[in-house]
Amino acid sequence: MTKAGTSLVAADAPAPTAALPRRRGIELSLLVVAVLLSVYGYCAVGLARHGTVPPGAAGYGAGLGVLALVAHLAVRLRAPSADPLLLPIGVLLNGLGLVLIYRLDLETPGDRAAPTQLVWSTLGVTLFILVVLLLRDHRVLQRYAYVCVVAALVLLTLPILFPSVNGARIWIRIAGFSIQPGEFAKVLLAVFFAAYLAANRSALAYTGRRVFGVERLQLPPGRVLGPIVAIWLVSVGVLVLERDLGTSLLFFGLFVVLLYVATGRTGWIALGLLLAAAGAIAVGQLEPHVHGRVEDWRHPFASIEAGEGPNQLSQSLFAFAAGGTFGTGLGLGNSILIGFAAKSDFILATAGEELGLAGLSAIFLLYGLLVERGYRTGLALRDPFGRLLAVGLASIVALQVFVIAGGVTGLIPLTGMAMPFLAQGGSSVVTNWAIVALLIRLSDRARSRLGVPRAEEPAAPETGRHEHAGAVR
Amino acid sequence: MTRHIRHAAFFCALLLAALLVNAARVQVVEAPAYDDNIANRRTTIARYGQPRGNILVDGAPVTGSQDTGEHLRYERTYTNGPMYAPVTGYASQVYGTTLLEHTEDGVLAGTDPLLSPFPLWGAAARGRYPGGDVVTTLRRTAQEAAYEGLAGRKGAVAAIEPSTGRILALVSAPSYDPSVLSGNGSAVARSWSTLNRDPDKPMLNRAARKTYPPGSTFKVVTAAAALDAGVVEDLDAKTRTPDPYTLPGTRTKLTNASEGCKNVPLRKAFEWSCNTVFAKLGVEVGVDRMAATASAFGFNDAELKIPYSVAESTFDTRVDRAQLALSSIGQYNTRATPLQMAMVAAAVANGGQVRSPYLVERTVRAGGGTVAAAGSRPMRQAMRPSTAAQLRELMVDVVREGTGSNAWIPGATVGGKTGTAQHGLGNSGTPYAWFVSWAQGDHDVEPKVAVAVVVEDADADRGEISGGGDAAPIARAVMEAVLKSSPEPRR
Numbered sequence: 010m011t012k013a014g015t016s017l018v019a020a021d022a023p024a025p026t027a028a029l030p031r032r033r034g035i036e037l038s039l040l041v042v043a044v045l046l047s048v049y050g051y052c053a054v055g056l057a058r059h060g061t062v063p064p065g066a067a068g069y070g071a072g073l074g075v076l077a078l079v080a081h082l083a084v085r086l087r088a089p090s091a092d093p094l095l096l097p098i099g100v101l102l103n104g105l106g107l108v109l110i111y112r113l114d115l116e117t118p119g120d121r122a123a124p125t126q127l128v129w130s131t132l133g134v135t136l137f138i139l140v141v142l143l144l145r146d147h148r149v150l151q152r153y154a155y156v157c158v159v160a161a162l163v164l165l166t167l168p169i170l171f172p173s174v175n176g177a178r179i180w181i182r183i184a185g186f187s188i189q190p191g192e193f194a195k196v197l198l199a200v201f202f203a204a205y206l207a208a209n210r211s212a213l214a215y216t217g218r219r220v221f222g223v224e225r226l227q228l229p230p231g232r233v234l235g236p237i238v239a240i241w242l243v244s245v246g247v248l249v250l251e252r253d254l255g256t257s258l259l260f261f262g263l264f265v266v267l268l269y270v271a272t273g274r275t276g277w278i279a280l281g282l283l284l285a286a287a288g289a290i291a292v293g294q295l296e297p298h299v300h301g302r303v304e305d306w307r308h309p310f311a312s313i314e315a316g317e318g319p320n321q322l323s324q325s326l327f328a329f330a331a332g333g334t335f336g337t338g339l340g341l342g343n344s345i346l347i348g349f350a351a352k353s354d355f356i357l358a359t360a361g362e363e364l365g366l367a368g369l370s371a372i373f374l375l376y377g378l379l380v381e382r383g384y385r386t387g388l389a390l391r392d393p394f395g396r397l398l399a400v401g402l403a404s405i406v407a408l409q410v411f412v413i414a415g416g417v418t419g420l421i422p423l424t425g426m427a428m429p430f431l432a433q434g435g436s437s438v439v440t441n442w443a444i445v446a447l448l449i450r451l452s453d454r455a456r457s458r459l460g461v462p463r464a465e466e467p468a469a470p471e472t473g474r475h476e477h478a479g480a481v482r
Numbered sequence: 483m484t485r486h487i488r489h490a491a492f493f494c495a496l497l498l499a500a501l502l503v504n505a506a507r508v509q510v511v512e513a514p515a516y517d518d519n520i521a522n523r524r525t526t527i528a529r530y531g532q533p534r535g536n537i538l539v540d541g542a543p544v545t546g547s548q549d550t551g552e553h554l555r556y557e558r559t560y561t562n563g564p565m566y567a568p569v570t571g572y573a574s575q576v577y578g579t580t581l582l583e584h585t586e587d588g589v590l591a592g593t594d595p596l597l598s599p600f601p602l603w604g605a606a607a608r609g610r611y612p613g614g615d616v617v618t619t620l621r622r623t624a625q626e627a628a629y630e631g632l633a634g635r636k637g638a639v640a641a642i643e644p645s646t647g648r649i650l651a652l653v654s655a656p657s658y659d660p661s662v663l664s665g666n667g668s669a670v671a672r673s674w675s676t677l678n679r680d681p682d683k684p685m686l687n688r689a690a691r692k693t694y695p696p697g698s699t700f701k702v703v704t705a706a707a708a709l710d711a712g713v714v715e716d717l718d719a720k721t722r723t724p725d726p727y728t729l730p731g732t733r734t735k736l737t738n739a740s741e742g743c744k745n746v747p748l749r750k751a752f753e754w755s756c757n758t759v760f761a762k763l764g765v766e767v768g769v770d771r772m773a774a775t776a777s778a779f780g781f782n783d784a785e786l787k788i789p790y791s792v793a794e795s796t797f798d799t800r801v802d803r804a805q806l807a808l809s810s811i812g813q814y815n816t817r818a819t820p821l822q823m824a825m826v827a828a829a830v831a832n833g834g835q836v837r838s839p840y841l842v843e844r845t846v847r848a849g850g851g852t853v854a855a856a857g858s859r860p861m862r863q864a865m866r867p868s869t870a871a872q873l874r875e876l877m878v879d880v881v882r883e884g885t886g887s888n889a890w891i892p893g894a895t896v897g898g899k900t901g902t903a904q905h906g907l908g909n910s911g912t913p914y915a916w917f918v919s920w921a922q923g924d925h926d927v928e929p930k931v932a933v934a935v936v937v938e939d940a941d942a943d944r945g946e947i948s949g950g951g952d953a954a955p956i957a958r959a960v961m962e963a964v965l966k967s968s969p970e971p972r973r
Contacts, residue, residue: 329508330522343524
């Protein structure tokens with residue numbers, strides 16, 4: 010248990026405020042819009058391909074609508090003050106993902122992924138509802154920090170026992186279902202990091218000895234730093250063994266961001282970047298797989314010039330380019346040329362080709378909005394654990410989107426990872442619904458009177474509505 | 483902590499900005515370069531994503547498009563593929579396009595900006611329109627007559643309308659069905675290698691892309707040069723020609739296939755195809771004037787397009803007198819495509835004017851509006867009109883009482899010239915049988931058709947090969963088909 014030494018209120022937490030308006034009606038109307046947009050997309054695919062509204066449109070709309078409605082009722086019941094944007098964004102992205110996968114299924118008649126994805130989405134929303142209903146206070150999670158980390162490490166190491174798929178050993182197969190345990194580990198690790206850092210913040214920020222005589226680079230005592238670095242190293246080591254670079258990069262980024270937010274030491278960032286560079290160089294040297302990815306990023310068309318035909322990345326770039334500003338229209342692109350990963354890692358290429366720069370930017374902004382609401386929640390909360398957890402969860406989404414979207418658009422080397430909510434992949438959808446559920450719980454706390462911990466409140470002067478500047482400037 | 487959360491949020495905002503800027507870079511700035519990348523199959527997919535326009539003969543399509551439902555959706559189909567192959571060529575997903583399918587691809591595939599209702603805007607938009615149709619000059623009955631006439635033999639036929647240059651028939655045998663190259667299955671690759679391995683070269687367009695020694699049919703050109711140059715002024719005046727004729731500067735003796743060629747006048751020499759007379763005439767005309775006349779007929783022109791390019795017919799200009807003598811009877815380095823020899827016959831029929839031959843009458847939009855039409859074609863005067871009139875006389879004599887009697891058509895005036903061309907090492911190969919001719923119906927105001935036929939029958943007995951025996955009947959069938967299908971002139 011790591012409750013020792015935590016202050017219940019962050020030192021610079023906002024003063025308690027009057028509760029904000031609940032805005033549940035707004036959430037409901039946004040949900041209607043999200044469901045209608047998804048159904049519209051579904052119909053657009055059918056109209057473009059067969060000239061008729063697909064027969065399943067009503068069922069699809071009803072299914073998505075019921076999921077959204079039940080989730081909304083759960084929020085209304087148990088988290089009445091929660092941020093009204095979180096759930097609609099999740100539903101819209103998930104609905105759009107289903108449309109894109111359904112659209113790609115048309116190209117691969119023998120391999121339908123949309124029905125499975127719909128089942129997983131239902132599971133995800135169910136998990137969302139369970140979390141919202143059962144987790145009454147996020148601070149309960151602090152008690153399970155060590156359970157979380159053990160579970161996370163177990164989940165991370167499990168796939169080593171299973172055969173690798175497409176070069177990455179990140180899958181386990183249970184009863185015909187493929188599961189990526191690494192996805193769940195993200196949330197568990199975020200909980201652990203937040204809890205651990207909230208508990209040991211002061212120790213970590215404590216100016217210990219100097220390193221290399223540099224004033225700003227001060228390391229905390231080893232007994233505080235040790236466990237966290239060890240866990241991080243183990244997780245990264247496991248990931249290198251499993252060759253799942255995207256997740257490794259994500260953990261690393263999450264770790265650095267939370268460490269910085271918790272301690273405010275820029276030294277951590279410098280050290281983190283150094284470690285990252287060292288790790289990248291070492292892995293790049295040792296792992297031909299990684300080395301190849303970097304080479305592909307530097308010269309995406311090298312394989313074409315060598316006469317071997319286009320690789321996945323160049324196919325992805327072709328798809329984005331074909332979309333242009335407004336896209337070809339849903340169902341009218343050729344992103345299936347990317348090959349086997351078109352529905353998972355490269356789903357964004359389909360969005361880029363068929364919705365164009367306009368649609369792609371809209372999707373990016375939806376993610377940006379989700380992240381921004383997470384950060385806003387973190388700023389509004391008053392307990393360090395909650396703040397760190399909200400920031401951590403938002404950062405997971407942000408980093409994940411950046412790593413995979415940057416990868417498929419040639420901004421950074423490509424690492425396999427699922428686009429939250431959009432990509433085919435059950436574990437990913439379920440995990441992201443869990444993230445949204447936790448953010449709902451946190452934001453409910455932040456926006457209600459309960460934002461103040463039930464400890465002795467310092468009598469803060471009434472400052473009226475406390476408006477926070479937008480986290481994203 | 484608040485400050486640091488804001489820092490982290492700002493960092494996330496930077497990531498978002500980077501993604502947005504990079505997306506704009508890929509989708510807008512770099513897009514044209516990516517679209518044109520050679521490995522980007524989207525252009526190909528779009529190209530086969532709509533039915534291809536058709537090639538029409540006598541108003542009916544000889545091509546089609548079949549929806550396969552595959553990735554490259556529409557496949558080219560051909561009706562009477564082998565018969566029209568030397569005209570249409572193939573349109574293959576794997577091997578590209580040739581001949582008309584190639585030169586008219588912009589119209590057929592719908593990329594030609596002229597197909598746009600607003601051409602200037604279309605050129606800027608680089609759009610894709612419904613495929614347009616290509617209306618050919620071919621005459622179906624003539625094409626059928628030529629194809630059936632060659633049945634089972636190797637050879638080629640080219641027929642031209644003398645006054646315009648319209649190509650009425652263009653046949654090459656043995657041929658192939660271009661539809662076996664449509665699509666992109668493994669069967670296509672198999673057909674491709676089979677066709678390319680075939681010793682009979684079915685994919686070779688013998689009518690326009692293979693040159694043969696024209697043999698005696700070249701004597702039309704030599705006679706025109708001699709008459710134009712004034713070397714011969716009277717068709718019935720005796721030429722002082724020995725038999726055999728010793729090639730100047732050598733001891734090689736040139737002989738004739740028929741008796742009685744010594745000192746015969748040009749009329750008889752032409753009728754009986756005396757090598758000695760024409761070899762000597764060529765030498766007397768001289769290489770410069772021979773070459774000038776040959777060029778005027780279309781020899782030594784590598785630029786000819788009908789609209790696809792045609793193999794260059796050659797008359798060697800760097801020859802000594804012995805070689806010139808042989809060149810003048812269509813041997814040595816003189817080579818001609820069947821199409822070129824049809825042009826020679828057409829020039830005689832058309833008062834000495836050579837009209838550049840063409841295959842495409844006009845191209846039309848899917849809606850029926852004309853995109854482009856063949857305007858008046860350039861022409862050259864290959865010989866004086868009076869010379870052409872004399873040559874017509876000579877050629878009519880050949881059909882009436884000479885070697886070309888097999889081409890005679892009742893109710894029409896037919897002129898022709900036979901040829902038997904030696905080839906191969908030491909002339910060991912089976913000779914090619916040639917026949918060039920033109921015909922004018924008794925009710926027509928001008929000759930309606932000029933034909934060249936070559937039969938290269940490697941299986942035949944050498945003695946049987948002769949232009950008059952093998953090639954003339956085919957020419958007659960083609961000419962009859964054209965004369966029958968010509969509209970009756972108003973009286």
